Amino acid sequence: MALIKSVNGLTPKWGKDCYFSENATIVGEVTMGDECSIWFNAVLRGDVAPITIGNRVNVQDGSCVHVTNTTGPVVIEDDVTIGHNATVHACTIRRGALIGMGATVLDHADIGEGAVVAAGALVLQGTKIGEHEIWGGVPAKFIKKTKPHQAEDFAKHYVEYSKWYL
Template sequence: MILEFRGVKPRLHESVIVMESAFVIGDVEMGAESSVWFGAVVRGDVNAVHIGEKTNLQDMVICHVTQGGWPVEVGSEVTVGHRVTLHSCKVGDRCLIGMGAVLLDEVEVGDECIIGAGSLLTPGTRIPPRTLALGAPAKPRREVTAAELQEFRDSARRYWEYAQGYQHLNLNRTA
């Protein structure tokens, strides 16, 4: 469901697909061919959320912001896995954020990174571009490979194809 909050409506490219049980609220901007999956919540109520093109926010993802803090900024061709929490943080282009990862305030993830499933990025953590980071707290482990970089693009494309299978349900309703 797409909801206005205090007079601010989400600004979604016409191709964006939001599943019926997902919520996109307030000051949220999303680029072309992006998708918000079942049970996800994208709350731009006290600050902004910016999502790039060809990015998928999978089932049960939470995007929220801190009043007076950073917005949430997620780049293009990003796969955000099931049950990820993104809170007032920045994620670069062509990243994979593994299932159940938590990115807290003022975390910055560079382009072409992998954040491992279940990882915890504590406030202020910086992950350099093309880095695999794992753990709680997450630490850089190694450089991302060319094959992994290709998988990011393939994953973004596949999720867009999956999302198109739901278009016939007329999901993008505004309340």
């Protein structure tokens, strides 16, 4: 079972059919919907501000989702994929978006519906990425529009994968 830890009276909550890897860590004010998966060595630290996650979200191996008490919450909407070793900090990620492996999304960034942040990209503080756009690089810049359902389809795969482990 994952490390589920309360801090300062704040305890993680989640919906039905969620999978948490044995060495995932979920701390504090973290609220998740149904069919979410938190994979090996992923950390969700809602110790100083809330992390709110929708349905069918997957946070893959080695990723970190966190905030600080001065930067506000993390909001991750339904059907989002957070790729391996990504860092997501005090930002908003809209429905169906994909954060690529090793990407970093900084404070107050807003990732649009169905958008893709490419592997290794650095999304700077306050950046707004539009719906169905692909951004990449350091710092991240607009590359092109996505193909239909390009980002959204990743989340469906991880709902299926998580059932193997339940």
